[in-house]
Amino acid sequence: MKRRLLVLLMLIMLLIGCVKEEASGTPYRVAVITMEQGGEYWGKMKNGARSARLETGLELEFMAPVEEGDYQNQIQLIKKAVDQNFDGIVIAPSNAVALDEEIRLARDKGLKIVYAGAQTLSDLADFSVLPDYQSMSQGIVATQFKQTKFKDVHALIVASLSYNSGMVMLSEGIKEALEQENEVRSVTVLFENESRTSLEEYFQEHPEVNMVFALDENIASDMLSCKVIPAYLIAFGTTLNEIQALEQGRIDSLVVVDTFNMGYRAVMAVFQLLSGQKPVKKPVNYVLVSKQTLFAEENQKILFIGQ
Amino acid sequence: MVSITFSLVVALILYQGLSKTVMKNAMVDTRQIVNQVNSNLDYYINDIVNVASYARNLAKMSNELQGEEIKERMRVILSSRQDIETISLFSMEGEPLISTSESKFRFKEEIIGQEWFTRAQGGVGNFYFTGPHAQQLFYEKYPWVVTYSQQINWVDKNKKQQEGILAIDMNFSSVSELCQMVKLGKTGYVYLIDNQGKIVYHPRQQLLNSQIINEDFDSVNAKIFGIFRSRFENRNRLTIIETVSLCRWRIVGVAFTDELMEGMSGFNLLLGILLLFCIIVTIIIAQLVSNWITHPIKQLEKLMQNVEKDNFRSPPMVTGNKEVQVLSESFTKMVERIRSLMEDIISTQEMKRKFELDALQAKINPHFLYNTLDSVVWMAERGDTQGVIKMIAALARLFRVSISKGHDIITIQEELEHVRSYLTIQQMRYKDKFEFSIDFEEELANCPTIKLIIQPIVENSIYHGIKYLQEMGHIDIRVYGVSNKDILIEIQDNGIGMDKKTVSTILENDGKHLSDGNGIGVRNVHQRIQLYYGRDYGLSIESEQDVGTLVRIKIPRKDNITPIKVANR
Numbered sequence: 046m047k048r049r050l051l052v053l054l055m056l057i058m059l060l061i062g063c064v065k066e067e068a069s070g071t072p073y074r075v076a077v078i079t080m081e082q083g084g085e086y087w088g089k090m091k092n093g094a095r096s097a098r099l100e101t102g103l104e105l106e107f108m109a110p111v112e113e114g115d116y117q118n119q120i121q122l123i124k125k126a127v128d129q130n131f132d133g134i135v136i137a138p139s140n141a142v143a144l145d146e147e148i149r150l151a152r153d154k155g156l157k158i159v160y161a162g163a164q165t166l167s168d169l170a171d172f173s174v175l176p177d178y179q180s181m182s183q184g185i186v187a188t189q190f191k192q193t194k195f196k197d198v199h200a201l202i203v204a205s206l207s208y209n210s211g212m213v214m215l216s217e218g219i220k221e222a223l224e225q226e227n228e229v230r231s232v233t234v235l236f237e238n239e240s241r242t243s244l245e246e247y248f249q250e251h252p253e254v255n256m257v258f259a260l261d262e263n264i265a266s267d268m269l270s271c272k273v274i275p276a277y278l279i280a281f282g283t284t285l286n287e288i289q290a291l292e293q294g295r296i297d298s299l300v301v302v303d304t305f306n307m308g309y310r311a312v313m314a315v316f317q318l319l320s321g322q323k324p325v326k327k328p329v330n331y332v333l334v335s336k337q338t339l340f341a342e343e344n345q346k347i348l349f350i351g352q
Numbered sequence: 353m354v355s356i357t358f359s360l361v362v363a364l365i366l367y368q369g370l371s372k373t374v375m376k377n378a379m380v381d382t383r384q385i386v387n388q389v390n391s392n393l394d395y396y397i398n399d400i401v402n403v404a405s406y407a408r409n410l411a412k413m414s415n416e417l418q419g420e421e422i423k424e425r426m427r428v429i430l431s432s433r434q435d436i437e438t439i440s441l442f443s444m445e446g447e448p449l450i451s452t453s454e455s456k457f458r459f460k461e462e463i464i465g466q467e468w469f470t471r472a473q474g475g476v477g478n479f480y481f482t483g484p485h486a487q488q489l490f491y492e493k494y495p496w497v498v499t500y501s502q503q504i505n506w507v508d509k510n511k512k513q514q515e516g517i518l519a520i521d522m523n524f525s526s527v528s529e530l531c532q533m534v535k536l537g538k539t540g541y542v543y544l545i546d547n548q549g550k551i552v553y554h555p556r557q558q559l560l561n562s563q564i565i566n567e568d569f570d571s572v573n574a575k576i577f578g579i580f581r582s583r584f585e586n587r588n589r590l591t592i593i594e595t596v597s598l599c600r601w602r603i604v605g606v607a608f609t610d611e612l613m614e615g616m617s618g619f620n621l622l623l624g625i626l627l628l629f630c631i632i633v634t635i636i637i638a639q640l641v642s643n644w645i646t647h648p649i650k651q652l653e654k655l656m657q658n659v660e661k662d663n664f665r666s667p668p669m670v671t672g673n674k675e676v677q678v679l680s681e682s683f684t685k686m687v688e689r690i691r692s693l694m695e696d697i698i699s700t701q702e703m704k705r706k707f708e709l710d711a712l713q714a715k716i717n718p719h720f721l722y723n724t725l726d727s728v729v730w731m732a733e734r735g736d737t738q739g740v741i742k743m744i745a746a747l748a749r750l751f752r753v754s755i756s757k758g759h760d761i762i763t764i765q766e767e768l769e770h771v772r773s774y775l776t777i778q779q780m781r782y783k784d785k786f787e788f789s790i791d792f793e794e795e796l797a798n799c800p801t802i803k804l805i806i807q808p809i810v811e812n813s814i815y816h817g818i819k820y821l822q823e824m825g826h827i828d829i830r831v832y833g834v835s836n837k838d839i840l841i842e843i844q845d846n847g848i849g850m851d852k853k854t855v856s857t858i859l860e861n862d863g864k865h866l867s868d869g870n871g872i873g874v875r876n877v878h879q880r881i882q883l884y885y886g887r888d889y890g891l892s893i894e895s896e897q898d899v900g901t902l903v904r905i906k907i908p909r910k911d912n913i914t915p916i917k918v919a920n921r
Contacts, residue, residue, distance in 0.1 A: 096559055289491060306562035330563065340488060342550075346561040349486035349494045 073319045074104045075312065076126035078136040080163075080209075081113040085262055085284045086304050087137075090161065093308025094135065101316040106131070113263070114206050114238055116140035123147040126156065133157035133315035135308075141166050141210040157318040161311035162304070162329075163211035171318050174311040176302055177328035178211065182218025185258075185300055188333050189279065190226050193297075198229045200256040201275070203244065203264045207236035212260060219258055237264065245271050262287060269295060283348055291336055301347055303330040355634040363627045370619060378612035379590060383579060385534050386592045386605035389542050392530045397481075397598045400436075400500050400520060403429055404479070407439050407518055411450065411506035426452045435526035437487060437495050441506060442469070442517045448489075449506070449516060455490040462488065472501035472517050479503075481599035483546045484553065487521050497521040498552060527553045537611030547600040549573040572604055581609070648672030652680060664691035720774075720811070721747075727781045743780050749773040756803055756916050760884075763915045764831055764839070765797040771806040771829065778814050786818045786825030786845075793832050796839060798912035802884050808873030809843045809891075809903045817847020817901055833909055838889075841905040850895040859891060874903070881907060 077094050079087040091107055098105045108125070110118035116139045124147060126134050133156055138144045141164065148169045152158050160173040189195075200223050204212040216234045223232045233254075235247065244267055248254060255276040259265040262282030268274065269290050279298045280287055290296040307329045314324035334344050406429065410422050426439045430452050440451035446460030446469065463469060466488055471480040479502035486494040500520040505513050531542045532555055544552035549569060551557065559565045568584040572593060579592045588609035595602050648670045655667040667687055670680040724747055731739040753770035756762050762770075768790055775788045788810075810827060818825030830842045850858070859878050878891040885908055895901040 092558065093562070096556070285492070285494075288494065292491065303562050305558055306564060309559065309562065309564055340486065342485075345486045346557075350496050350558060350561060 072102045072104045073132040073316065074106070074130070075133040075135060075315050076122070076131045077105055077107045077308075077312065078119055078122050078126070078134060079107070079109040080119075080137050080139045081115075082109045082111055085282060086302070089283070090137075090304040090308035090311075093305035093310070094312045095308075096305075097309045097312035097316070101313065103312060103316055105312065110139075114139060116143050116208070119144060120147045123151055127151050127154050131156060132319055133159065135159045135161050135311040135315055137162040138165050138210070139163070139206060140208045141213070142208065145169060157315050159311045159314045159318070161307050163209055165210065172314040172324050172326075174307050174314060174329060175211075176307075176331060178214035179218050180328075181300075181302075181331055182215060183222045184331075185279065185298075185333060186219060186222035186226065189256075189277075189298060190228075192335070193277070195226075195228045195256070195277070198223070198226070198256050199251070199253040200229060200232045200258065201247075201251070201254045202232065202234045202258045202260065203237065203268070204234065204260045205237050205264060207239050212236070215260055216258075237267075244268060245273075248273055248275065265290075265296070288339070288348060291334065291339060294336060297335065299334040301332050301334055301344075303332075303347065306330055355638065356631050359627060359630040359634065363623055367620070367623060371613065371616060374613055374616055375609070378607070379579060379592075382536055382540075382590060382605060382607045382612070383592050385536060386542065386594055386603060389530060389534050389605070390594045390596060390603050393527070393544075393596045393601075393603060394598070396526055396530065397596065400522065401479075401598065403436065403439070404500060404502055404518060404520055407441070407520070408502070408504045411441055411504055411516070411518065413507070422450055423452060426450070433526075435522050435524075437497050437521040437523050438489065438519075440489065440519045440521075441504075442519065444473070444515050444517065451489075453490065455492060457489055458491060468499040468501040468519055469517055472503050472519075474503065476503050476505055476515065481546075481601065483548070483550050484524070489519075489521070495521070495523060497523055498527075524553055528555075531555060534605075536605055536607035537614070538608075540605070540607035540611065542603060542605045543567075544596070544601050544603055545569075545572065547602070552601055568606075572602075577602075648676040648680075652676065652683060655683065659687055659690075664694065666691075723781065724777050727777070731780075739780060743777055746773040746776040746780075750777065754804060759916055760802055761800045761913065762803045763798045763913060764792060764801055764841075766915055767801050767803060767806055768792060768829070768831065770804065771810055774807045775810060775827065778810075782814065782819070784824070785821075786814065786827055788827040788829070790829045791831070792829075796831055796833055796909075798915065799839060800910050800913045801839070801907050802880060805877045805881060805905055805907075806841060806843060808877050809905070812874050813843060813845040813847055813901065813903075817845045817849065820848050821846070834906075837909055839907050839909045841907070842902060843905070844900065844902045846900040849897040849899050849901055850893075851897055855893050855895050858893060877905070881905065 077091065079090065081087060087109065094105055094107075097103070106126075108122045110116075110122075119136070119139055120143065123134065123136070123144065127150065134148075134151060136144075136148070136158065138148070138160065145165050145167050148158055148165060149167075152169060152171070157172075158170045160170040160175065162175060164170065164173055164175065202216045202219050202223075204216045206212050216236075220232045220234055223229045231253075233251075240247070242250070248271060257268060257275045257278050259268045259278065259280040262280070262284045265278075265280035265282050265287050266284070268278060268280065269286060274295055278296050279300065280290075280296045281300045281302065283299070283301050287296055287299055291299050310324075310327070310329075317324045332344060332347055334348065338344055339348070407426060410425055413422070430436050430439065438451060438453045440453070441449045442460075442463060443449055446462075446464035448457040448460075448463075451457070457463070467485075468480060468482045471482070472478055479500065482499040482501070484496060484498050487497045487499075488494070498521070500522065502518045504516055504518045506516050508514050527544065531544070531553060534542050536542065541555045543554040546552050549572070551560065551567075554560055554567070556565055560567060566585065568582060568589070568591070571580070571582045571584070572591065575591070575593060577593050577595060579590070581588065581590050583589070590607045590609055590612065592605040592607075593602055594605075649672075651670045651672075655670070658667070664687055667680075667684050669684065670676055672680075724743065728740055728743050728747075731743065750770060750773040753762065753766050753773070756766070772790055779786065779788070806829065810829070813827050814825075818827070826844075826846045828842075828844045830844075832840055834840050858874055860875075874891065874893075881890045889906050889908060892904045892906070893901065894904075
């Protein structure tokens with residue numbers, strides 16, 4: 046009899062436990078630190094982050110240096126996030142080495158760290174949302190050589206920052222893929238932050254360059270402003286300027302990385318980590334757009350929604 | 353159990369009934385909301401058609417109005433609304449004639465190939481709503497629009513009627529506003545698809561484009577119209593599809609069942625508590641009823657267990673229903689009968705034991721009496737008067753103790769007196785053949801023992817041990833207590849002893865006697881002691897050939913008794 050009553054009591058307690066509403070706490074605060082304030086690339090990433098905010102109720106604060114290479118400012122922003130007791134940081138580290146210490150301190154303070162688009166050399170993040178740079182590089186190069194019959198290719202890969210992991214992986218990946226093509230005679234990687242000459246001057250000095258990879262929208266913009274544009278230009282980005290250049294034939298191929306997806310997934314990953322869940326690894330998508338496929342239905346959705 | 357099952361069934365029926373009602377209401381509400389959105393969209397589309405009508409009328413007045421004035425009038429429309437990007441009129445060859453935009457148009461070859469242009473062709477009045485697309489009228493901008501296009505007539509400067517294509521590009525601000533203002537549950541939403549099943553507007557368009565989320569297009573395209581329930585990505589959803597008139601779009605409302613049924617949670621709680629209460633009450637009542645029924649049976653069971661434990665006292669009558677009372681009466685009678693039978697058995701057994709004891713004791717007397725009397729005759733013939741007197745006196749003492757007024761239990765002292773008398777007689781018979789001694793602890797003098805247990809041992813010592821000795825025999829009798837619990841009586845002789853085999857068989861209870869008769873009396877004593885005191889008591893024998901024999905008699909030490917007062921004449 047006593048045991049039965051005990052079981053009944055437990056049932057009642059269980060029922061009460063099930064019914065009791067969860068206490069609603071304050072939302073998690075997450076700092077989203079991009080490499081620079083403006084730009085189409087980061088703009089779309091922030092849109093993705095905002096979409097995730099709508100679904101999770103996170104409190105997001107977007108932070109970024111004015112200039113892309115200003116990693117010192119990124120360090121300050123991480124400190125700020127720690128001092129202001131943020132719960133997590135989504136960061137696209139512009140410097141693969143210099144940010145390590147500050148990120149380590151942030152993590153020691155209990156903040157969840159998620160890398161987006163780039164990473165640091167030490168594996169300090171709790172999670173990373175990155176494109177598969179290796180396969181992306183191979184895919185881009187293979188598609189170009191499949192679509193067009195090139196001869197005696199002298200390729201130039203122009204990247205922005207030599208200390209940014211994304212730029213390094215992408216440039217090395219493209220170089221490696223190019224070197225496997227028979228018609229490629231030379232491949233040069235040029236980091237803008239290390240270069241002493243302008244692109245204009247470089248092209249004058251190296252007239253043999255007939256294929257250029259501009260690895261971000263700023264480089265593409267610089268490239269398009271050059272008087273002489275090399276025979277074949279592959280640019281990364283989705284700026285209006287680039288789309289118009291593609292339509293005009295000044296850009297031959299546009300690589301569009303789905304940064305909306307990256308921003309969304311990075312913020313969702315922080316939320317999941319803070320909620321004790323495990324985010325799922327998946328590379329960030331990209332599409333390759335040519336003048337012919339610019340207005341294809343799927344490409345339109347990626348390029349023009351939100352323009 | 354039946355009651356609980358009944359409660360559960362009632363609760364289940366109640367729950368299902370109410371769930372159905374709540375779901376039905378939710379479906380009606382959701383449908384009404386979607387219909388409302390549909391009405392608003394109809395109104396909006398009609399508005400666009402009205403704008404198109406106004407633009408068409410303006411186009412017909414192009415011979416009367418200056419081109420700039422027409423533009424200005426169209427721009428007035430645009431300035432009053434955010435949802436229209438551009439209004440343009442093209443010739444059938446794709447040349448822009450009038451436009452609200454100052455931007456440079458694409459070449460006519462690029463214009464005439466576009467879907468909105470080709471689908472509007474086919475006769476004046478023919479109109480078409482495109483799906484969402486990037487506007488491709490100009491080079492420097494690509495807004496995301498839906499185009500309303502219609503073939504119309506316009507009048508050129510020569511007052512000649514011409515055909516052309518009117519295009520109104522709408523952004524999604526109004527559609528988005530219309531769709532986002534509705535709430536279907538907490539996270540339900542409304543989206544639009546065109547007649548080919550492609551998305552016109554979706555509140556989570558970019559998430560869909562980025563393949564972050566998926567939409568259940570298969571079910572929607574399969575149903576075309578109506579209301580249905582389905583399960584998609586582990587969530588039950590209610591989908592309502594309505595057709596938007598004029599534009600051949602379909603409006604799809606998606607509501608999630610768990611959210612629609614949220615109002616049920618309060619009822620579920622109440623139902624749960626009620627159900628629990630009913631179950632508790634049912635269990636308590638069932639327990640009480642069960643106790644009322646089973647208590648007398650349990651009482652009977654206890655009484656039976658008592659009987660199993662050999663407690664045959666008359667069990668009390670058990671009260672309860674008639675059947676139990678009858679059972680109890682029968683049980684009581686049965687127990688009483690068993691007790692009576694057992695008492696009979698015990699009584700019979702006791703009598704049997706007494707007869708056995710008497711028979712055993714009876715074996716001693718005639719044999720000895722014959723020998724003793726033979727010695728008395730012999731001494732009388734010899735004229736040994738003193739010897740006769742001594743022997744007869746000893747014999748008299750011996751018989752006094754033997755008879756003991758019919759008692760089987762006598763004191764240790766009486767038993768020793770008996771053996772002393774016997775030894776005195778035997779000593780006289782076997783002149784100078786043996787000596788004896790008797791030692792005992794005074795405190796044991798009045799301890800009880802069954803009678804005549806030492807004499808047969810002593811007899812055995814004389815006849816089978818000492819009789820054959822050349823030298824003087826010794827029989828020593830010692831009586832002492834052991835740990836306040838038992839009494840040991842030792843009879844030790846220095847006779848010829850026995851071999852081990854004889855020792856090991858002498859007490860065996862198989863009824864065989866040794867060939868020389870040795871051991872009959874000893875075994876009798878052992879059996880009598882065990883019959884009376886139990887298996888823990890009796891005789892033990894140690895013997896060595898040519899050394900002697902030690903017999904130990906172990907009996908329990910009990911409270912002193914009064915010696916039997918026999919006249920000692």
